[in-house]
Amino acid sequence: MTLLVTGGAGFIGSNFVLDWLAQNDESIVNLDKLTYAGNLQNLASLQDDARHIFVHGDIGDSELLERLLAEHRPRAVLHFAAESHVDRSIHGPEDFIHTNVLGTFRLLDAARQYWQALEAPEKEAFRFLHVSTDEVYGSLAADAPAFTEQHCYEPNSPYSASKAASDHLVRAWHHTYGLPVLTTNCSNNYGPYHFPEKLIPLCIHHALAGQPLPIYGDGRQIRDWLYVQDHCSAIRRVLAAGRVGETYNIGGWNEKTNLEVVQTLCAILDELAPRADGQSYAQQITFVQDRPGHDRRYAIDASKLERELGWKPAETFASGIRKTVQWYLAHQDWVRNVTSGAYRQWIDLQYASPEADTNNRTNKEAA
Numbered sequence: 181m182t183l184l185v186t187g188g189a190g191f192i193g194s195n196f197v198l199d200w201l202a203q204n205d206e207s208i209v210n211l212d213k214l215t216y217a218g219n220l221q222n223l224a225s226l227q228d229d230a231r232h233i234f235v236h237g238d239i240g241d242s243e244l245l246e247r248l249l250a251e252h253r254p255r256a257v258l259h260f261a262a263e264s265h266v267d268r269s270i271h272g273p274e275d276f277i278h279t280n281v282l283g284t285f286r287l288l289d290a291a292r293q294y295w296q297a298l299e300a301p302e303k304e305a306f307r308f309l310h311v312s313t314d315e316v317y318g319s320l321a322a323d324a325p326a327f328t329e330q331h332c333y334e335p336n337s338p339y340s341a342s343k344a345a346s347d348h349l350v351r352a353w354h355h356t357y358g359l360p361v362l363t364t365n366c367s368n369n370y371g372p373y374h375f376p377e378k379l380i381p382l383c384i385h386h387a388l389a390g391q392p393l394p395i396y397g398d399g400r401q402i403r404d405w406l407y408v409q410d411h412c413s414a415i416r417r418v419l420a421a422g423r424v425g426e427t428y429n430i431g432g433w434n435e436k437t438n439l440e441v442v443q444t445l446c447a448i449l450d451e452l453a454p455r456a457d458g459q460s461y462a463q464q465i466t467f468v469q470d471r472p473g474h475d476r477r478y479a480i481d482a483s484k485l486e487r488e489l490g491w492k493p494a495e496t497f498a499s500g501i502r503k504t505v506q507w508y509l510a511h512q513d514w515v516r517n518v519t520s521g522a523y524r525q526w527i528d529l530q531y532a533s534p535e536a537d538t539n540n541r542t543n544k545e546a547a
Contacts, residue, residue, distance in 0.1 A: 181206045184254040186239050186287065187261030188212055191374050192311065192408055194222035196260065197232065199412040207231040209252045211245075212261065213238045217375040221514060239283040245290035256307040256419060257291050259284065262343065265377055266315075269339035270472060280342035281349070284310070288353045295359060309362045309419055310350045314404070314429070315340035316365065319475035326404070326479035329365075329427045336473050347427075354425050362422045364415060366430040367480040371408035371500065372507045376519060380501075383442050384508045385515055387449055387461045397470035399439030402477040406432035407500035410493040417491045428489070431480025434497035439465075441501075448505045 183200070187193040188210035197208055207230075212218045214236055226232040233252070237244045239261050261283065263269065263276040288308070295306050317327045318334030333348075335341040347363060354361040374381040383393045414430040422428060436444075446461035455461060486492045495503070508515060 182209060182252050182254045183207075184209045184211065184248060184252065184257045186211050186257070186259050187218070189214060189218040189220055189222060189234075190260060190264075191217065191222075192369055192411060193260035194219075194373050195371065195408045196258070196412045196415060197223060198225070199409060200416070201226065201229065201231055205231065207233065209233045209235060209248060209254065211235045211237055211239065211248065215263075217264075217377075219373070219375075219518060221517060222373045239287045240278065242286050242290060245287060246293070249290060249294040253302075255302070255305055256309060257287070258309045258311070258415070258419070259287060260311050261287075262311075262346075264313075264339065266337045266339045267377075267471060269337055269342070273338035273342075276338050276342040280339075281345045284346040284349055288349055288359065292353060292357050292359050296357075307360050307362055307419060307422075307424070308350070308353075309364070309415065309422075310346065311415065312347050312363055312365045313340065313343050314365050314367050314431070314478050314480050315475065316344040316347055317478070320477040320479055322402075322477060324477075324479075326431070326481035327365075327429060328481045329429055329484055336475055360424045362418055362424065363427040364418055364430050365427060365480075366411055366414075367404035367406045367432060367478060369406050369408045369411055371504050372511070373514075374408070374504075376515065379438060379441065380445065380504060381508065381515075383445050384449070384505060385519065387446065387464060388453065388512075391464070392466035393442055393446075393461070393464045394466055394468045395438055395442060396468060396474060399442070399467060400437050400476075401474060402435050402437050402479065403441075404431045404478055404480045405434040405436055405441070405497050405500070406430065406480075407493065407495040407503070410495055410500075413494070414485060414491050417489050418485070421489050423488070428485045429480045429482050430485060431482040432493050432495070432497065432500075433480075433482065434500075435477075435479050436497060444497075444501055445505065448502055452505060453509055 188197045189212035263279045269276045291308050316333050317331045333344045335344040350361050353359045370380045376382050376385045449461045
């Protein structure tokens, strides 16, 4: 038995691959384009593990998808691959349309053709699990109920619009062609291997480097925070028992303002890695101009997932954020390689072909 995972060298995808192979003997074919946020160092512990089959490639490559599906005959496709940084989507939306919309379309269509040709038992068991975001629902007022699966889609950034489009494609491939799909919409993830452009890893990195900790606007934007390994356990549960065609919201039940998150990080760092001058890292907090169209609040109601499938997060925000800070303090070599671009040099060496060189040049220019 095999799973095909897309984007399995990225933040959430690599955590899922590591988590899955720590608990299962079932192998994973891991397809990742290795753009700036995809990093094989995340998966270094699997280098000699025959259960992990890494393929450097693009979900937009239909011929590659057809070959992988035919060769490995997976019982499920888990689709993590996505451009996911809102700020980058504002400055360069075309990459988000290409990957999140066109890439998802090509993956869906390859999976549909593969699924339709399966024998009855395998066809009945096959699943296409699409990993999405709460940002497709738009922004909530301070006193509004949290997002449920019935909430209207109101995306407000190029990123969330591209993810909303991919969600709609997944729904359409189920209702039009019968493809057995599952969709998950998660809240803000945090934890190990998070690329340091997002709030939590960025602030940890900047704090230790003595740099300003940038917070947009007044810092009162609210997010629901989900520890990445809780997200992985929820995905495993949805894959195992989710109802075909259904959407499941995955949240941590942890609404925090961005300012609260950064202040908590500072307090933990003050304890675990105090500044040489004895002052608090909170002195480095700096408020910067807000980004365009910044959603004020997200909140996930994950009660359907708990009610139907018995899942709830294992980590509180207090326990998860402490584990996250401890991981980054213990893995400064990983942080240095990522922030210096050293891991890209390794990719250039590892995939020294004309096509790979072209892809890597393109990725560097886009970054």
